[in-house]
Amino acid sequence: VFVNNGVLRQNEPRRVIKMFSSIGMKVNYINAEKEFLRRLKGVSGPERKRKIIGNYFIKLFERFTVKAGKFRFLAQGTLYPDIIESVSVNGPSATIKSHHNVGGLPAKMKMKLIEPLRLLFKDEVREIGKKLGLSDEVLLRQPFPGPGLAVRIIGDVTRERLNVLRKADEIIVSEIKKAGMYHGIWQSFGVFIPVKTVGVMGDKRTYENVIALRAVHSKDGMTAEWVRLPHIILNAISSRIINEVKGVNRVVYDISNKPPATIEWE
Secondary structure (H helix, E strand, C coil), rough: CCCCCCCCCCCCHHHHHHHHHHHCCCHHHHHHCCHHHHHHHCCCHHHHHHHHHHHHHHHHHHHHHHCCCCCCEEEEECHHHHHHEEECCCCCCCCCCCCCCCCCCCCCCCCEEEEECCCCCCCHHHHHHHHHHCCCHHHHHCCCCCCHEEEEEECCCHHHHHHHHHHHHHHHHHHHHHHHCHHHCCCCEEEEEEEEEEEEEEEEEEEEEEEEEEEEECCCCCCCCEEEHHHHHHHHHHHHHHHHHHHHHEEEECCCCCCCCCCCCC
16 A cells, blocks of 8 residues: 655655555555645644644555455564664663654554564664565665654645755755766755745845755764765755745755754754
8 A cells, every 4th residue: 555645755755656666566646735735734743743634644554454354463664763762672771752653653453463573773784685585775865754744844834835845855966866876875855944035036135934954964863963965966956945945045055963863854
């Protein structure tokens, strides 16, 4: 089952369906974009966003099982960092953020949860995938949060903001791929910041939003260091976003390591 939760990247539903179809897997596609966005309307807190998305995912899966037959298990790709950041595992570690597949799930579910990777890190999972013969297209995809672009938009999630971020994010990824750096970076993405700043386009004043560029190196997601992207790439990304994405007149580069900052902004 592939659920379009309305907060996916540019053309992601089409890409995912194509990828699984190419290896002979049938995909049951559920377009729940409107339902998710309706539930997220007016919600600005990151923890609330995660729980709304996690809960409604489960409801949709359970609804699907009623129509398609009795399913006893729900398999998830939960990794160890998800658990560490969501709950206290061994000792008094604080909850940093609830991942949709851990703290974001409802307390009671009709299906039994199976998480075969829950004590593994991303690099260990990739090694297993390599031994199983998975393609690089699958193995080397950069991590993407379950709550999607909802946690890459600071504040309220709206269709307009999603459209802006999708276009900006696509430019970021395409320029990094063009430079041959994509597979050497743990994560690279854009963040929509609903703070308007003054700019100049031609001889006219603009007052528009900001996109933050985030790119980090990491081995397991527990710690991360910001990537020293060459200035020529930063310039290309900034120029394209400002010229091609309506509603943005400023691009900033996040040079924060983890810790103290988390990789995702929310």
